Amino acid sequence: MTSILTLATNLAPRCVDIRRSIHRHPERGFAELETTALLAGELAQAGIEHQVREDGVGLTAVVGSGGPIIAWRADLDGLPIQEMTGLPFTSEVPGWMHACGHDVHAAIAVGTARALQELAPNDLTVRFIFQPAEETFPGGARLMSAEGVLAGVRAIAAFHVDPSLDVGKIGLRVGPITSSSDRFRIVVSGPGGHTARPHETADTLQAAGLILSHLPSLVHRSIDGRIPLALVFGQIHGGDADNVIPARVAISGTVRMLDESARLSLPELIDRLAKEIAQPTGAKVTTNYENGIPPVINHPRVIEAARTAVVDTFGHEAVADATASMGAEDFADYLRQVPGALLRLGARDPNRPEVALHSAVFDIDERAIGHGIAVATATLIELGRAAS
Numbered sequence: 357m358t359s360i361l362t363l364a365t366n367l368a369p370r371c372v373d374i375r376r377s378i379h380r381h382p383e384r385g386f387a388e389l390e391t392t393a394l395l396a397g398e399l400a401q402a403g404i405e406h407q408v409r410e411d412g413v414g415l416t417a418v419v420g421s422g423g424p425i426i427a428w429r430a431d432l433d434g435l436p437i438q439e440m441t442g443l444p445f446t447s448e449v450p451g452w453m454h455a456c457g458h459d460v461h462a463a464i465a466v467g468t469a470r471a472l473q474e475l476a477p478n479d480l481t482v483r484f485i486f487q488p489a490e491e492t493f494p495g496g497a498r499l500m501s502a503e504g505v506l507a508g509v510r511a512i513a514a515f516h517v518d519p520s521l522d523v524g525k526i527g528l529r530v531g532p533i534t535s536s537s538d539r540f541r542i543v544v545s546g547p548g549g550h551t552a553r554p555h556e557t558a559d560t561l562q563a564a565g566l567i568l569s570h571l572p573s574l575v576h577r578s579i580d581g582r583i584p585l586a587l588v589f590g591q592i593h594g595g596d597a598d599n600v601i602p603a604r605v606a607i608s609g610t611v612r613m614l615d616e617s618a619r620l621s622l623p624e625l626i627d628r629l630a631k632e633i634a635q636p637t638g639a640k641v642t643t644n645y646e647n648g649i650p651p652v653i654n655h656p657r658v659i660e661a662a663r664t665a666v667v668d669t670f671g672h673e674a675v676a677d678a679t680a681s682m683g684a685e686d687f688a689d690y691l692r693q694v695p696g697a698l699l700r701l702g703a704r705d706p707n708r709p710e711v712a713l714h715s716a717v718f719d720i721d722e723r724a725i726g727h728g729i730a731v732a733t734a735t736l737i738e739l740g741r742a743a744s
Contacts, residue, residue, distance in 0.1 A: 382434025
């Protein structure tokens with residue numbers, strides 16, 4: 357573990373530079389060409405075997421030979437947010453920034469690959485997955501899974517920076533750690549009419565308002581109360597004039613759950629309840645439900661390997677109990693095929709106020725990068741031992 361810490365310390369400054377370069381040039385999902393080229397260049401300079409995807413977006417790298425194959429995922433895309441941090445390496449792309457730590461994840465993955473290359477394990481193969489479009493719905497994990505990046509993989513792990521955890525801490529949790537995220541669209545329709553005579557038509561806006569007001573609580577009452585659930589509307593569109601009842605109103609939103617089995621009942625439930633709510637108004641209701649991202653369910657054996665690695669590297673005090681988030685992570689798509697775990701990487705400077713993910717002022721304590729390299733390297737080695 358001393359050699360891992362030494363390697364992480366030595367590699368951290370270059371990885372901070374990589375993070376800052378990526379941060380200056382955020383790219384939208386499935387368009388991370390510059391980011392991919394930068395990472396490929398770093399890996400090539402280090403002599404690490406890698407392969408860029410055919411469209412130039414995303415890549416994989418391999419370190420080690422023999423033994424079980426363990427995978428590590430990093431994501432690449434930014435978010436459509438105008439950065440307001442004032443950092444010297446602030447985004448140079450108007451309206452886009454790395455507000456979720458993907459720049460950090462990618463830099464740590466490069467550092468971890470270089471650390472493992474130095475350690476030269478002959479009883480372990482690590483496949484690094486640099487994935488595009490984590491923020492897209494559905495995301496790049498599904499695409500890369502379909503391309504076979506998990507072939508032969510025995511386990512997979514990844515980081516997500518956590519601004520609620522102090523730097524130096526790793527948050528671990530067995531079971532669900534992030535929520536599913538599905539989206540739905542409800543269209544309320546009728547013949548339309550004059551606002552002076554609502555009794556002669558179906559008041560589509562009133563029906564939509566009733567659905568907005570009552571659907572979330574009715575869905576909650578129809579699901580086991582011990583299961584976390586968040587049904588929230590994000591859009592409503594309908595009407596063009598103050599004195600016209602529109603013929604069509606569309607409302608849409610997302611629904612999130614930590615329980616995969618209960619999630620399966622949601623499409624029929626939302627459709628039935630929306631129709632029942634609107635029925636007295638005479639409006640017609642149609643629903644479209646899109647299954648998006650399942651919950652991330654951390655596997656006990658992978659978490660146990662990570663716990664051992666963290667304790668051996670930094671001691672028991674470095675382990676924190678992670679709480680489940682209602683945010684979604686398409687890392688879940690990999691876990692449909694192999695056991696894995698999403699680890700929370702403490703990234704908060706204890707001397708500064710916490711800033712939220714997806715915020716225009718989001719930033720991290722960059723000491724988390726060296727810490728992440730050490731933890732990721734030790735975790736991958738421990739997962740290889742456990743899988744042997």
